[in-house]
Amino acid sequence: MQRFWAKKIRASAAYVPGEQPRDRRYIKLNTNESPYPPAPAVAAALREFDCSALRLYPDPSQGALRAALAAYHGLEGPTGVFVGNGSDEVLAFAFQAFFDPAAGGDAAPVLTPEPGYGFYPVYARFFDIPLEQIPLAPDFSVALEDYRRRAQGVVLANPNAPTGLALSRAQIRELLEQDRARLLLLDEAYADFAEEDALSLLGDYDNLLIVRTFSKSRALAGMRLGYALGAPELILALERVRDHINSYTVNRLTECLALAALRDEDYFRDCCAKIKATRRRCTRILADAGCALSASSANFLWLRHPRVSAAEAFFALREAGILVRHFAAPPCCRDYLRVTLGSDAEMDAFLSCFLAL
Numbered sequence: 001m002q003r004f005w006a007k008k009i010r011a012s013a014a015y016v017p018g019e020q021p022r023d024r025r026y027i028k029l030n031t032n033e034s035p036y037p038p039a040p041a042v043a044a045a046l047r048e049f050d051c052s053a054l055r056l057y058p059d060p061s062q063g064a065l066r067a068a069l070a071a072y073h074g075l076e077g078p079t080g081v082f083v084g085n086g087s088d089e090v091l092a093f094a095f096q097a098f099f100d101p102a103a104g105g106d107a108a109p110v111l112t113p114e115p116g117y118g119f120y121p122v123y124a125r126f127f128d129i130p131l132e133q134i135p136l137a138p139d140f141s142v143a144l145e146d147y148r149r150r151a152q153g154v155v156l157a158n159p160n161a162p163t164g165l166a167l168s169r170a171q172i173r174e175l176l177e178q179d180r181a182r183l184l185l186l187d188e189a190y191a192d193f194a195e196e197d198a199l200s201l202l203g204d205y206d207n208l209l210i211v212r213t214f215s216k217s218r219a220l221a222g223m224r225l226g227y228a229l230g231a232p233e234l235i236l237a238l239e240r241v242r243d244h245i246n247s248y249t250v251n252r253l254t255e256c257l258a259l260a261a262l263r264d265e266d267y268f269r270d271c272c273a274k275i276k277a278t279r280r281r282c283t284r285i286l287a288d289a290g291c292a293l294s295a296s297s298a299n300f301l302w303l304r305h306p307r308v309s310a311a312e313a314f315f316a317l318r319e320a321g322i323l324v325r326h327f328a329a330p331p332c333c334r335d336y337l338r339v340t341l342g343s344d345a346e347m348d349a350f351l352s353c354f355l356a357l
């Protein structure tokens with residue numbers, strides 16, 4: 001049936017998400033979901049949700065949710081907020097809104113670290129955007145001087161995926177200062193687990209767009225909500241892309257549950273604190289056992305077993321019912337596993353299996 005496929009679809013290699021198998025019960029440490037349930041306020045809002053409201057389309061401008069997010073982050077108003085069906089969608093819109101395709105020949109590249117989030121090269125290929133992947137240093141750090149050159153944009157997850165390493169706010173400021181005519185698309189999917197974020201830079205830099213998600217720190221990966229924060233002019237461009245594709249990307253149920261999640265700040269902080277405590281504890285145990293680990297600022301660890309290969313450890317863990325993530329490319333990732341921080345009991349199961357190898 002491929003004969004009906006457009007050439008672009010035939011030729012393109014899509015992103016492969018971490019597996020969600022159903023053949024047995026697994027301890028899932030492979031897609032950076034939260035081990036904790038969504039906030040109790042979300043469950044209450046779901047129980048009280050008026051199903052008849054689903055008869056109507058949602059608010060295409062998502063005014064209430066954008067206003068709530070603006071207030072939550074201490075921003076001036078909803079014109080600086082864009083919402084979408086997961087941050088992957090927001091990122092895909094941003095690639096189309098801000099980066100010119102290579103066709104025509106004179107488009108400068110978009111710069112991004114490698115390894116980084118695997119979706120960026122997929123978007124770039126699909127939208128024909130020239131992307132230049134800049135290798136990380138051998139210790140997986142981002143060398144800022146590598147970004148001091150002509151480019152139409154920089155795309156960066158901070159903390160980075162899959163390494164967990166974070167640039168400081170001062171380093172993000174330096175990237176923004178390198179070229180104030182160049183957009184920095186900053187993916188803060190894991191910022192709630194880090195010491196700092198770049199929110200306070202939004203007022204000073206109109207070349208900064210921050211993308212966030214409810215999938216990780218808010219335990220709502222299955223709900224699909226992501227958002228972007230930036231200058232109103234940037235937000236308008238995202239709306240323009242969306243309005244060429246789908247006027248209603250955020251559904252009424254998501255809107256209602258997201259508003260509830262934002263009201264439960266204590267629960268949110270408590271979950272983030274628990275995950276950070278688990279991170280400290282597991283990091284110490286693994287380092288003491290001789291594993292090489294990067295200093296994670298995220299809800300996952302990036303580590304190398306002292307004796308067995310990452311591929312071997314991956315399959316042994318899988319046999320034991322524990323799923324983690326192994327990336328075969330680029331070569332610097334081959335020896336490492338990315339392990340989501342689960343509950344303490346899940347991590348104990350992981351540690352006893354992994355360290356017995």
Ligand SMILES: *Cc1c(COP(=O)(O)O)cnc(C)c1O
Nearest residue numbers: 086087088117157189213215226
């Ligand atoms: C998980 C993740 C996302 C995707 O989040 P969704 O909101 O679930 O689409 C985006 N960026 C990075 C770096 C991620 O790890």
